[in-house]
Amino acid sequence: MPRRTPRTTLDRQRTSRRLPGFLKTASVCVLVAGLLSPFSRSAVAAPDTTAASDHCGGRCSDILPPGQNGNATLAQILLNQAFGTQPAHAEDQLGPYAGLATGYRGLTDATVNTFFNDASFGVPADQVASTEKPAGRSDVTIVRDKKTGVPHITGTTRYGTEFGAGYAAAQDRLWLMDVFRHVGRGRLTSFAGGAPANQGLEQQFYRNAPYTEADLQAQIDNAVAHNGARGQQALADVKAYLDGINAYIDASDSGRYFPGEYVLTGHKDSITNAGTIEHFRITDLVALASVIGSLFGSGGGGEVNNALSLLAAQARYGVEEGTKVWESFRERNDPEAVLTVHNGERFPYGTKPADPQGEALPDTGSVTTEPLVYDRTGSAATATAESTSAAAAQTVLGSARRGMSNALVVSGKHTAGGHPIAVFGPQTGYFAPQLLMLQEIQGPGISARGASFAGLSMYVELGRGQDYAWSATTSGQDIIDTYAVELCQDDHHYLYRGTCTAMEKVEQKNAWKPTTADGTAAGSYTMRVWRTKYGPVEYRATVGGKKVAYTTLRSSYLHEADSIIGFQMLNDPDFVKGPEDFQRAAQHINYTFNWFYADSQHTAYYNSGDNPVRASGVDAEFPVWARPAYEWRNWDPAGNTADYTPPSAHPHSVDQDYYISWNNKQAEEYTTAPWGNGSVHRGNLLDDRVKKLVAAGGVTRARLVQAMADAGLADLRAEDVLPRLLQVIDSAPVTDSTAAAAVSKLRAWVTAGARRAETSAGAKKYADADAIRILDAWWPLLVEAEFRPGLGTDLYTAITRNLPVDEAPSAGHGPTGSHAGSSFQYGWWSYVDKDVRAVLGESVRGPLARTYCGDGSLAACRDILIGTLKEAAGKTAAQVYPGDEQCAAGDQWCADSIVHRTLGGIKHGKIGWQNRPTYQQVVEFTSHR
Structure with a gap:
C-alpha cells in the first residue's frame, strides 16, 4: 500500500512554520490515531x-x-519535532x-x-x-x-x-x-x-x-x-x-499523503490542497x-x-x-x-x-x-x-x-x-x-x-x-x-x-x-x-x-x-x-x-x-x-x-x-x-x-x-604517532609531576588499544577519558610548536590551508566540521611521525627536507613536547570541548557524537562516534x- 496518513485536525491547520513549543493533548490523540492507521492494516497476502x-x-x-x-507527512513531522x-x-x-x-x-x-x-x-x-x-x-x-x-x-x-x-x-x-x-x-x-x-x-x-x-x-x-x-x-x-516517480507524485497529491515539508515550505496548502509538486524531468x-x-x-x-x-x-x-x-x-x-x-x-x-x-x-x-x-x-x-x-x-x-x-x-x-x-x-x-x-x-x-x-x-x-x-x-x-x-x-x-x-x-x-x-x-x-x-x-x-x-x-x-x-x-x-x-x-x-x-x-x-x-x-x-x-x-x-x-x-x-x-x-x-x-x-x-x-x-x-x-574506534594519532612521541619523552626522566601524570595516562591508553570507546553500551563516557582529553588538547599545540618556528608563520599557515593539522572526531575546524563521524583522514600525522623519527635517529624513507622538532636536537625536541604536554594537561574538558548547539561544554562523548543532519522535517537522536x-x-x- 502507498505510505499514507489520513488528514487529521492538525493537517487541516494552515501552517508555514515549525511546530511551536506546545501542543494540545487532544490534538495529539487525534494525530496518533491517524498515524497508526496505515501501518495497522493487515498485509496483503503474498507468496514467498x-x-x-x-x-x-x-x-x-x-x-x-x-x-x-x-x-x-505533516502530522508525522509535527509529532517528531514535539515529542x-x-x-x-x-x-x-x-x-x-x-x-x-x-x-x-x-x-x-x-x-x-x-x-x-x-x-x-x-x-x-x-x-x-x-x-x-x-x-x-x-x-x-x-x-x-x-x-x-x-x-x-x-x-x-x-x-x-x-x-x-x-x-x-x-x-x-x-x-x-x-x-x-x-x-x-x-x-x-x-x-x-x-x-x-x-x-x-x-x-x-x-x-x-x-x-x-x-x-x-x-x-x-x-x-x-x-x-x-x-x-x-x-x-x-x-x-x-x-x-514511476511522477505516478507517485500524482497519487500522493490526490490522496494528500505527500511529504509534509511541502506544506512547511509553502508549496502546498494543508486546507485546500492548493499548490503543486512539480513532476520530475529527465x-x-x-x-x-x-x-x-x-x-x-x-x-x-x-x-x-x-x-x-x-x-x-x-x-x-x-x-x-x-x-x-x-x-x-x-x-x-x-x-x-x-x-x-x-x-x-x-x-x-x-x-x-x-x-x-x-x-x-x-x-x-x-x-x-x-x-x-x-x-x-x-x-x-x-x-x-x-x-x-x-x-x-x-x-x-x-x-x-x-x-x-x-x-x-x-x-x-x-x-x-x-x-x-x-x-x-x-x-x-x-x-x-x-x-x-x-x-x-x-x-x-x-x-x-x-x-x-x-x-x-x-x-x-x-x-x-x-x-x-x-x-x-x-x-x-x-x-x-x-x-x-x-x-x-x-x-x-x-x-x-x-x-x-x-x-x-x-x-x-x-x-x-x-x-x-x-x-x-x-x-x-x-x-x-x-x-x-x-x-x-x-x-x-x-x-x-x-x-x-x-x-x-x-x-x-x-x-x-x-x-x-x-x-x-x-x-x-x-x-x-x-x-x-x-x-x-x-x-x-x-x-x-x-x-x-x-x-x-x-x-x-x-x-x-x-x-x-x-x-x-x-x-x-x-x-x-x-x-x-x-x-x-x-x-x-x-x-x-x-x-x-x-x-x-x-x-x-x-x-x-x-x-x-x-x-x-x-x-x-x-x-x-x-x-x-x-x-x-x-x-x-x-x-x-x-x-x-x-x-x-x-x-x-x-x-x-x-x-x-x-x-x-581507534585514534590514529594515539595508535601510530603517540608511541614515538612517548619515546622522545622517555629519553630522559620526567621530573615534572603534571607531565609525568599525563604521560602515565597516555601510555596506559596506548597499552589498552588507543580506542575512543565507551566504558559500556549507553554509558556515554569513554574508558580513557582523561588521556583522550589530553591528546585532543595536545595535538594542535605540539604541531604548532614543532613546525611553526622552522617553517615561519607564512609557510606554516599556507601548508595548513593545504592540509589541516587535525581531524579528531570532536574537531569543529577540520574538513568534516563537527558531529560528522568520519575522522583522521587529513592531518599532520605523517609529518610529525617522520620528523620525530628523524630526531630519534631512525631511518625514514621519504623524509621531510628538514628536521623541525627542536631543530633536530633530541633534548630540545623533548622540551617542546614536555612544555606543550603540560599546557594541554592543564586544559579543562570545557576548554577542550567548548560546546555547541548540540552539546554542553565539557561533554566529551557528545562532542564526538554523530548527528544526523536534517534535510527534511524528521530529526533523529545522537549516536556514539565510530569511524x-x-x-x-x-x-x-x-x-x-
Whole structure:
C-alpha cells in the first residue's frame, strides 16, 4: 500500500512554520490515531518471494541508518519535532548500526545480523509487510519486508521494473530528491527558503557545475548517442523510472499523503490542497548526478592553493631549497604510504615531470576569489548569510567531498570457508533522511540488491548481484586542472587560441519569501559564474604582471550522465559473470572511485575515472597557461572530451591476498590529489589489522567485521604517532609531576588499544577519558610548536590551508566540521611521525627536507613536547570541548557524537562516534553460477 496518513485536525491547520513549543493533548490523540492507521492494516497476502538465483547462502548482510523511510507527512513531522516520535522505518536501522561500537568484540558469524540486515534476495512469506501493484500496473510488484521496510521490486517487463523503482524511490525519498534537483540547479533557496544552510548548499555546487537547461539535456543526448544499444536502454530505463516517480507524485497529491515539508515550505496548502509538486524531468536526474559526482567522484583541483604554499616555501628558503621543502610536505609518491595494490605493480600517473612546462604561478599577493554572489537584498539577518553560508555548507555536506568510505576484502585462500569475504561500503555522511536508499530490483536484465542515491535509483549503485557483490570508496585522483587564461579587452574577455573571446555569463537568481521557520526574512540574490572554454572562473590574479583568470576544468564536466552505463552493466547478471567483467563495467564510470568486487571464487579491484592525458611537461599540481601546448591531448572544448589514460594504466588487480581502502594511495607512482598520503594514514588502521588476520588464516565474516569496527574506534594519532612521541619523552626522566601524570595516562591508553570507546553500551563516557582529553588538547599545540618556528608563520599557515593539522572526531575546524563521524583522514600525522623519527635517529624513507622538532636536537625536541604536554594537561574538558548547539561544554562523548543532519522535517537522536561507512555490506558467497 502507498505510505499514507489520513488528514487529521492538525493537517487541516494552515501552517508555514515549525511546530511551536506546545501542543494540545487532544490534538495529539487525534494525530496518533491517524498515524497508526496505515501501518495497522493487515498485509496483503503474498507468496514467498525468496529468489532462487541467490548464491549467497544467507551470508550477505547490509545496514543503512537511520532507516528506509525518508518521507513523512505533516502530522508525522509535527509529532517528531514535539515529542521525538518516529514514523515507521524512519529510524529502525540506527540502533543496530550504533550498537556495533560496543558489541563487536563478542561478534560471531551467527550474530552478525544483530547489527546488520539479512541482505538475501526476496522476502520470506512470513516477513511480508505489504504488497503493492504501483499505479495498478500488472507488470511490477513492490513487496516491503516487516523488519526494515525495504522495497523489493519485481517486474515482468523492463519498463514495469523501472517504473516500480521510480515509484518506490518517491515513496521513500520524494522530498530529498526534490531538494537535490534544486541544489543541482542552484535554486534551493527559492524552493526551500533563505536559511544560510540552504544558500550554502546551492553556492557550494553551483560554481562547479553552472549548467544551463541546454547543458543538462546535451549530456543525456551525448550519453545515449555514444553507447549504442546500452545507451538506448538507459534512456528507456530513465523514462520509465521518471514515470514511476511522477505516478507517485500524482497519487500522493490526490490522496494528500505527500511529504509534509511541502506544506512547511509553502508549496502546498494543508486546507485546500492548493499548490503543486512539480513532476520530475529527465534533466532533473542530471542535476542530481552533478551534485553526487561533485561530492564523491571529482578528485583533484587545488592548484592555486598549491602554488601559494610553494611560493611561501620559496620565499622562506629560496627557490631551490623551498621547492624541496614543499615537495617533502606534498608527499606526492611517499614510499612509506599504505597502498591498496601492494603487490609491487606500478601505475604511473600525475608524477612530477623532470622539466615542468607552462606553469602559471601567480604574483605574490595578487590572488582573489571570483565573487559568486551578487545583488543581495533582505534584512540584516540575510545580509550576513554570504559570510556564513560557506561554513554552513562545509558543515553539512563539505565533509563528503573529502572522501570517507572504506573496504576490507580477503581472498578465499585465507578464509575459513575458502570463499572470499568482503566488508565494505561508502561513507556518504549522516543525514535525515539519508542520501542513499536501499532496494532490491529483479526484472529482465536486472538482478541486484543494495544502495542507490535517491533520485538515481534506476539501478543499484553499490550492492550485490546473484553471485557477486561490489562497492566503492572515493579515490581522489586528479581529473581537475587549473588554467590561467590571459585577459584581453576587459575582465570578461580572454585569449582563446590567440583570439580575444567573450566569457559566457551564467546566472541563477534566487528569491525567498518571509518565513518563521528559520528566522530569515524575505530576500534575494544572484549567483553568477563566468564560463570559458577552459571551464568556470574561480580566481583572478596576475602572472608576471599580466591579468589572468584561473579556471577549473574537470574531465567529468558536461559528462555527469556518462556513468549510467557502468551501473547498468553492474546490475546485469548476463554481463557480470566474473572479476574481468566487473572491471569492464567499472571502466564505464567516469567519476573517481576505487571499486571492489567479491564472488565465491575471486576478488578484484579497479580504479575508475576519466584521467586526462596531459601535455608533455605539464605538472598537474600547479596552474598552467591556457594555450594549446598545455591543453589535454586531443581536447575538444565543444563537448569537453580528450584523450584519457587506458584501463591498463588505472590501478587494478585480481585475487590479491587482500585489499584495503580508506581513501588512501592506490598504488606505487599513482599520484593522487589529496595531501596527506604519507607514512601515517587512516588506511594503516585497516591494513595493520587485515594483514594480521591474513597471516593467521581462517578469516571469517565476524573477524573481518571486528577488524573494521576496531579500526573505526581507534585514534590514529594515539595508535601510530603517540608511541614515538612517548619515546622522545622517555629519553630522559620526567621530573615534572603534571607531565609525568599525563604521560602515565597516555601510555596506559596506548597499552589498552588507543580506542575512543565507551566504558559500556549507553554509558556515554569513554574508558580513557582523561588521556583522550589530553591528546585532543595536545595535538594542535605540539604541531604548532614543532613546525611553526622552522617553517615561519607564512609557510606554516599556507601548508595548513593545504592540509589541516587535525581531524579528531570532536574537531569543529577540520574538513568534516563537527558531529560528522568520519575522522583522521587529513592531518599532520605523517609529518610529525617522520620528523620525530628523524630526531630519534631512525631511518625514514621519504623524509621531510628538514628536521623541525627542536631543530633536530633530541633534548630540545623533548622540551617542546614536555612544555606543550603540560599546557594541554592543564586544559579543562570545557576548554577542550567548548560546546555547541548540540552539546554542553565539557561533554566529551557528545562532542564526538554523530548527528544526523536534517534535510527534511524528521530529526533523529545522537549516536556514539565510530569511524565507518554509512552503508555497509558483509558478504561471503558460497556458490557461483
